[in-house]
Amino acid sequence: MSTNSRIYLKLKEEDKNKIAKANKDNIKLNVFVFETPTITLDNDYISVYCHWDGYIKGGVGESLFKYHTEYDKILNMLLFGYLSFITYDEIRPYYAWRGEKEEPWEYVKPNLTNDTKLSESYDYLFDYQTNKWYVRCKETNKKWEDLENYIS
Secondary structure (H helix, E strand, C coil): CCCCEEEEEECCHHHCCCEECCCHHHCCCCCCCCCCCCEECCCCEEEEEECCCCCCCCCHHHHHHHHCCCHHHHHHHHHCCCEEEECCCCEEEHHHHHCCCCCCHHHHCCEEECCCCCCCCEEEEEECCCCEEEEECHHHCCCCEECHHHHC
């Protein structure tokens, strides 16, 4: 059974309403990535679903906290759309874990929203203003808490 998660990024004011496109040269992927359409960053947050290993320790939470800590790189990662998993050195698009061709973009594109109401088993939020990751899950009573408090 998969333990899913959702990864959010609070967008900087200067990025809002800009057209963005993922850059394959700035991210380590172990599979070929098809061309991704451009996305207009027209809300406060961008988020993606991540299918596997969403838990904090040894999963998505720890990978984000330890290895994905720069706003521009996090934004680029999310622009690829839904993910199968994320580790310290690998980010795999959602369709790739089964070796399938890319799913239609409408099904895997990032979500743009003005709130963080979309929710999975584990939700992670990077806030550029504090330069920190936050987590929301059953361990935090579904409230946003500093992820660092749950990693050590």
